[in-house]
Amino acid sequence: xxxxxxxxxxxxAEEHIRDVSLSLQHGTLNVLLGPTLSGKTSLxxxxxxxxxxxxxxxxxxxxxxxxxPVQKRKVAMVxxxxxxxxxxxxxxxxxxxxxxxxxxxxxxxxKVRKAAELLRLTPYLDRTPLNLSGGQQQRTALARAVVKxxxxxxxxxxxxxxxxxxxxxxxxxxxxxxxxxxxxxxYATTEPQEALLLGGNTATLSEGRVTQFGRTIEVFRxxxxxxxxxxxxxxxxxxxxxxxxxxGFRLEGGVVLPAPEGLEGIAEGNYTIGFQPHHLLxxxxxxxxxSVKAKVTVTEITGSESFVHLDYADARWVMxxxxxxxxxxxxxxxxxxxxxxxxxxxxTGRAVSALRKLAA
Amino acid sequence: xxRIDLEHIRHSYLPNPRADADYALKEVHQSLEDGxxxxxxxxxxxGKTTLLNIISGLLRPxxxxxxxxxxxxxxxSTQERNIAQVFQFPVIYDTMTVYDNLxxxxxxxxxxxxxxxxxxxxxxxxxxLADRAKRxxxxxxxxxxxxxxxxxxxxxxxxxxxxxxxxxxxxxxHMKWVLRSQLKQLHKRFGYTMVYVTHDQTExxxxxxxxxxxxxxxxxxxGTPDELFERPKHTFVGYFIGSPGMNxxxxxxxxxxxxxxxxxxxxxxxxxxxxTGPVELGxxxxxxxxxxxxxxxxxxxxxxxxxxxxxxxxxxGKEIAVIVGEDGEIPAEPHVAFDPAGINIYADSRxxxxxx
Numbered sequence: 173x174x175x176x177x178x179x180x181x182x183x184x185a186e187e188h189i190r191d192v193s194l195s196l197q198h199g200t201l202n203v204l205l206g207p208t209l210s211g212k213t214s215l216x217x218x219x220x221x222x223x224x225x226x227x228x229x230x231x232x233x234x235x236x237x238x239x240x241p242v243q244k245r246k247v248a249m250v251x252x253x254x255x256x257x258x259x260x261x262x263x264x265x266x267x268x269x270x271x272x273x274x275x276x277x278x279x280x281x282x283k284v285r286k287a288a289e290l291l292r293l294t295p296y297l298d299r300t301p302l303n304l305s306g307g308q309q310q311r312t313a314l315a316r317a318v319v320k321x322x323x324x325x326x327x328x329x330x331x332x333x334x335x336x337x338x339x340x341x342x343x344x345x346x347x348x349x350x351x352x353x354x355x356x357x358x359y360a361t362t363e364p365q366e367a368l369l370l371g372g373n374t375a376t377l378s379e380g381r382v383t384q385f386g387r388t389i390e391v392f393r394x395x396x397x398x399x400x401x402x403x404x405x406x407x408x409x410x411x412x413x414x415x416x417x418x419x420g421f422r423l424e425g426g427v428v429l430p431a432p433e434g435l436e437g438i439a440e441g442n443y444t445i446g447f448q449p450h451h452l453l454x455x456x457x458x459x460x461x462x463s464v465k466a467k468v469t470v471t472e473i474t475g476s477e478s479f480v481h482l483d484y485a486d487a488r489w490v491m492x493x494x495x496x497x498x499x500x501x502x503x504x505x506x507x508x509x510x511x512x513x514x515x516x517x518x519x520t521g522r523a524v525s526a527l528r529k530l531a532a
Numbered sequence: 533x534x535r536i537d538l539e540h541i542r543h544s545y546l547p548n549p550r551a552d553a554d555y556a557l558k559e560v561h562q563s564l565e566d567g568x569x570x571x572x573x574x575x576x577x578x579g580k581t582t583l584l585n586i587i588s589g590l591l592r593p594x595x596x597x598x599x600x601x602x603x604x605x606x607x608x609s610t611q612e613r614n615i616a617q618v619f620q621f622p623v624i625y626d627t628m629t630v631y632d633n634l635x636x637x638x639x640x641x642x643x644x645x646x647x648x649x650x651x652x653x654x655x656x657x658x659x660x661l662a663d664r665a666k667r668x669x670x671x672x673x674x675x676x677x678x679x680x681x682x683x684x685x686x687x688x689x690x691x692x693x694x695x696x697x698x699x700x701x702x703x704x705x706h707m708k709w710v711l712r713s714q715l716k717q718l719h720k721r722f723g724y725t726m727v728y729v730t731h732d733q734t735e736x737x738x739x740x741x742x743x744x745x746x747x748x749x750x751x752x753x754x755g756t757p758d759e760l761f762e763r764p765k766h767t768f769v770g771y772f773i774g775s776p777g778m779n780x781x782x783x784x785x786x787x788x789x790x791x792x793x794x795x796x797x798x799x800x801x802x803x804x805x806x807x808t809g810p811v812e813l814g815x816x817x818x819x820x821x822x823x824x825x826x827x828x829x830x831x832x833x834x835x836x837x838x839x840x841x842x843x844x845x846x847x848x849g850k851e852i853a854v855i856v857g858e859d860g861e862i863p864a865e866p867h868v869a870f871d872p873a874g875i876n877i878y879a880d881s882r883x884x885x886x887x888x
Contacts, residue, residue, distance in 0.1 A: 207704045207705075207706065208673070208674070208675065208704050209673065305576060305577060306576055307576075332701075334576075334731075335575050335576055335731035336731060336732060336733055336775070337575060337771070337772060337777075338575070338576075340775060340776070362704055362705055363705055364705070364838075365837070368836075368837040368838045369835065369837055371835065371836075389836050389838065392838050393838075402706075406705045406706070406709075407709055408706050408709055448838075448839065450839040450858070469713070469717070470713045470716050470717050470720075472712070472713065472716060472738035472739075473737070473738065473756075473757050473758065474733075474734060474737040474738055474757055474761075475737055475756075475757030475758045475759075475760055475761030475762070475773065475774075476758075476761045476774070476816075476818055479738065481713050490709070492839070496757075496758045501717070501720065
């Protein structure tokens with residue numbers, strides 16, 4: 173188990189990591205999800221031992237490794253840029269950590285060939301990395317991480333420079349590739365979709381803080397605060413600040429958005445309501461929806477779905493509708509908010525539903 | 533803005549190309565309409581960047597010529613072609629302010645200061661950097677710098693075309709949404725001729741009126757996003773567009789029936805003409821219905837990706853993907869049915885028209 177206990181990192185006057193506590197288990201995949209500069213790479217560097225925390229400590233399998241340099245830890249890292257030794261063949265690239273570890277020739281050969289097979293690099297073992305495609309170069313870097321037999325594998329946006337079909341393939345393969353090693357995997361990404369496709373656990377990051385950690389789908393469905401909900405939404409989360417009166421929230425023109433089940437009784441006052449783009453509907457569902465009129469700014473069509481950008485009062489929303497829909501800019505259309513999936517946040521940005529569940 | 537004609541263009545990076553395989557770009561003969569927004573989409577090595585570089589003038593094609601509004605520009609430099617370009621990484625002057633960076637291309641062409649100011653203010657608002665106008669570019673973050681690059685590409689209205697080479701790759705997902713929809717609005721408003729190279733399918737599909745799908749040095753299909761989704765002309769397009777891509781299974785066809793293993797599937801029509809080469813049926817995961825009736829399947833995996841579930845199932849020993857809605861149920865004895873509206877038939881990887 174890798175444990176971070178109240179880890180902070182300050183560089184000059186800037187706080188890169190703020191009081192992070194996390195426990196990651198062997199054999200699990202853990203996604204660090206957050207925008208650029210949210211602290212993903214800083215956190216990975218602390219986990220690896222490339223940096224020492226300003227305060228707090230790092231434990232690996234019960235041992236305090238806080239000051240221990242990366243060379244003494246069993247860590248493998250793969251970066252966004254394809255990092256290989258350009259003058260060495262693929263074979264030698266994969267073999268390099270084993271040679272450093274002083275393994276014998278036969279063991280090296282066996283492990284290199286096994287890793288190459290796993291990453292489908294066998295036909296390219298005699299080539300140098302620059303004569304390979306981007307996908308093959310990254311596979312080489314991954315193969316080197318595999319043979320290292322590290323207890324902790326850190327993947328820093330490893331697929332960001334690959335085209336999406338290659339990403340699809342490698343993303344599906346990654347968990348299998350590392351499954352038998354029993355290592356702890358940490359995978360940094362800026363993309364919510366990628367986190368959802370990878371599954372496992374997710375820690376959402378914002379401004380150097382871990383805002384939530386749990387099973388990926390749970391964090392997505394039940395964010396504890398607005399920051400987490402926003403971090404975990406692509407297209408961006410739709411929000412609007414509304415006053416609650418009685419059992420509902422007041423929209424324009426006296427339209428009432430009923431409070432979700434269990435939240436009818438919360439105090440009156442201002443709340444931020446959040447909902448996902450696919451919970452804004454073009455057609456009225458059989459039950460549980462409120463109709464609003466919104467103005468179209470632009471429509472983006474993917475071929476199977478349409479992203480309709482809308483202005484409603486002061487809010488800017490995106491509707492993800494299935495099928496192809498053409499709307500004119502400035503056209504006013506009727507859309508339906510699916511009230512079964514509303515998120516409610518109080519004025520401090522805490523999810524009200526989460527508080528209620530904690531209290532129960 | 534201009535109409536661009538690519539006339540019998542071929543390109544090889546080898547000195548004496550002979551066989552087809554020696555060409556990074558096999559024959560391209562295509563017109564890009566004045567005011568059109570085109571995306572070039574394909575895997576790395578498909579020739580899309582080669583094609584973009586030929587349009588911009590960075591590369592002289594081995595064969596063929598290039599016309600802007602009917603005029604041969606094959607021998608002209610990028611500058612003479614009067615093209616704006618935005619690259620993957622920011623190309624800006626670090627020591628200049630954000631404002632001056634945007635003003636530079638305009639001042640360079642001797643525009644009066646009043647005009648410069650009007651254009652710069654408009655663009656700086658669009659890229660969301662108005663509050664940083666007087667700051668030096670040096671201190672900005674990578675994505676802010678890239679926004680300046682985008683702004684510089686958009687600031688001149690007298691260019692023949694604007695070319696984008698992976699312009700949003702370094703931008704955070706949330707900002708991508710904002711910039712993409714603004715690009716789209718700008719296109720609607722000013723009617724720029726735009727050519728956009730990307731490996732991101734959402735970006736390509738949402739940006740473009742027409743998507744040019746390239747594979748192995750060739751254009752395999754040009755179409756609107758819905759044409760590429762509904763009627764892929766080539767199994768490669770079916771695979772490449774969509775996530776997961778189209779399911780393709782081997783079949784034999786008799787009249788309006790396709791036979792797949794022990795299953796008989798009714799087609800929306802009988803294939804027109806004769807078919808040569810292997811025959812396959814393509815159906816997107818979105819058109820496979822999971823329920824209690826139809827063809828029996830074994831489910832190997834269900835991936836809950838939030839707004840929908842991707843179900844991996846085995847049908848007649850072949851793995852297929854099925855998409856189920858957020859609240860969709862997975863039956864205990866699962867069966868699938870193919871929605872006829874989503875069925876395409878391929879012979880030798882190319883789509884065959886189905887008659888009535």
